[in-house]
Amino acid sequence: MNTTFLPVNPPQRLLMGPGPINADPRVLRAMSSQLIGQYDPAMTGYMNEVMALYRGVFRTANAATLLVDGTSRAGIEAILVSAIRPGDKVLVPVFGRFGHLLCEIARRCRAEVHSIEVPWGEVFTAQQIEDAVKRVKPRLLLTVQGDTSTTMLQPLAELGEICRRHEVLFYTDATASLGGNPLETDAWGLDAVSAGLQKCLGGPSGTAPITLSEPMVEAIRRRAHVEAGIRTAAHRDGDDEMIYSNYFDLGMILDYWGPERLNHHTEATSALFAARECARVIGEEGLEAGIARHKLHGEALLKGIQGMGLETFGNLEYKMNNVLGVLIPDAVNGDQVRKLMLEDFGIEIGTSFGPLAGKVWRIGTMGYNARKDCVMQTLCALEAVLNRLGLRTTQGAAMQAAWDHYGERC
Numbered sequence: 001m002n003t004t005f006l007p008v009n010p011p012q013r014l015l016m017g018p019g020p021i022n023a024d025p026r027v028l029r030a031m032s033s034q035l036i037g038q039y040d041p042a043m044t045g046y047m048n049e050v051m052a053l054y055r056g057v058f059r060t061a062n063a064a065t066l067l068v069d070g071t072s073r074a075g076i077e078a079i080l081v082s083a084i085r086p087g088d089k090v091l092v093p094v095f096g097r098f099g100h101l102l103c104e105i106a107r108r109c110r111a112e113v114h115s116i117e118v119p120w121g122e123v124f125t126a127q128q129i130e131d132a133v134k135r136v137k138p139r140l141l142l143t144v145q146g147d148t149s150t151t152m153l154q155p156l157a158e159l160g161e162i163c164r165r166h167e168v169l170f171y172t173d174a175t176a177s178l179g180g181n182p183l184e185t186d187a188w189g190l191d192a193v194s195a196g197l198q199k200c201l202g203g204p205s206g207t208a209p210i211t212l213s214e215p216m217v218e219a220i221r222r223r224a225h226v227e228a229g230i231r232t233a234a235h236r237d238g239d240d241e242m243i244y245s246n247y248f249d250l251g252m253i254l255d256y257w258g259p260e261r262l263n264h265h266t267e268a269t270s271a272l273f274a275a276r277e278c279a280r281v282i283g284e285e286g287l288e289a290g291i292a293r294h295k296l297h298g299e300a301l302l303k304g305i306q307g308m309g310l311e312t313f314g315n316l317e318y319k320m321n322n323v324l325g326v327l328i329p330d331a332v333n334g335d336q337v338r339k340l341m342l343e344d345f346g347i348e349i350g351t352s353f354g355p356l357a358g359k360v361w362r363i364g365t366m367g368y369n370a371r372k373d374c375v376m377q378t379l380c381a382l383e384a385v386l387n388r389l390g391l392r393t394t395q396g397a398a399m400q401a402a403w404d405h406y407g408e409r410c
């Protein structure tokens, strides 16, 4: 075994891409707490607190509000595999990479997948979605709230009512939007929402907060199946087909988080400490104040980018508060710009995927990094790099435009 590797000591970076971002130091401190046993009353007490805290973050009264261990995709997959029975029809409005991901996961759940698409950079009207619901008659509508690949935010407020009228279960992936953009689980009639810590919540990836409505829990309970080694005479299988995953069986995960404390996985304690601290930080700032902060810094970045003479990507009316798409000017190589930003300034920005790969940079202002100093540093560095590579701008103009924006508001 190689014993010459040095202890982990990552370079200092300012993460201004589409996530992950730098974790709040309070979250890092919480994660370094010593482990305790999973049935220690202190631990089950923390689990109950996490449930209560995330009801606040998701703006819901749902009892079934908990963590799925794994990255955000684990939360998505747990909801989809638990809710979709093989052969169920699902409808997915696709406006970027993460809509395609929902189709992909639903297909693996053996759903009959129907999708509708708009060009990347746009979102759907409620009417377009209702027309498709009427045509397809799905059992579930699977949406993405903020598709980080395009930086667009799909309006969801009217969709719950449409789903209610057509008896459709309504899910959204809020991985990249929760905490930085309004999301009203109960008021918007959502049946399931999943998220991740590594964007606006200011933590590391590794555990996925989710919330489920009563009708969604009932649908999952109809698929109840408790694994052999832990089931008792009191456990009854549901009438519907079992869930075709053990790890992501939300029925069993609910029993683990509920009063029965039925053994399932070993809870990822450090990740739970992180999730708890993320929600506490949000609670102290106030959810609405935090969303307003994301909007302020997102707009300041936009003013700066426009002040630099760069063009943005997508319909700005539907832009997420926390990520901006910037068209890479023809005169420069986008990867070279990102390399210099990282090597000479320690700042990471992102590119995008699929049709936008190499065409768009994505700059995030989220979570712990939705701050004035982060925006100013990023703009100054980007402008300096562009000029170094021969794209002449009025140096300082971008930073001044952002500063003026703050000046008008602070």
Ligand SMILES: Cc1ncc(COP(=O)(O)O)c(C=O)c1O
Binding pocket: 019, 071, 072, 073, 074, 098, 144, 146, 147, 148, 149, 173, 174, 175, 176, 196, 205
């Ligand atoms: C909207 C959205 N959904 C899902 C994911 C997947 O998350 P993870 O990489 O944490 O599994 C991401 C990650 O960027 C995302 O932005």
